[in-house]
Amino acid sequence: MYSAPELLQSHHHVSLFDCGEEVLNLWLKHNALKNQQSHASRTFVICKENVVVGFYALAAGSVTHQLVSSALKRNMPEPIPVIVLGRLAIDVKYQGQKLGAALLKDAVLRAKIVAEQVGVKALLVHALNDNVRQFYLNYGFQSSPIDDRLLMLKL
DSSP: OOOOOEEOOTTSBOTTOOOSOHHHHHHHHHTHHHHHHTTSOEEEEEEETTEEEEEEEEEEEEEOGGGSOHHHHTTOOSSEEEEEEEEEEEOGGGTTSSHHHHHHHHHHHHHHHHHHHSOOOEEEEEOSSHHHHHHHHHTTOEEOSSOTTEEEEEO
16 A cells, blocks of 8 residues: 655655656655755655655746746736646556556645645646656646647646
8 A cells, every 4th residue: 555645754765766767766866855955845755665656846936928828827927936846756666556647636736725825827847758748638737839848737
């Protein structure tokens, strides 16, 4: 059984995590906790016996009007405040079990809670490749009119 998504802590084991994308593996192992301690981002993990099997990271950000659809920029300041879903990954041993969808749902719920307290318009993600882009499109994200790998979900 997997833990509910929780904030990454030093007791979580990340050393064996492998999602198949080295850039994501290295970020989790070397940057996630440091970024969290410096308040640059927050990383949420799901675990099996304290071994991380999936994670995502959230951070504050902004996006210029030219990168968003008309619906998102209407009546918004320049730049538009957003929450950035910086990374989302599942260990290859656990892929295909809908854990990515579960983590995305958790990220969206957390973003909506923040949006009720702080002014943010959307959840923004930069898709690593076309397969990842399609994953986000399947969950209601919309591509930027300028960059099809920049996707947003209105909160």
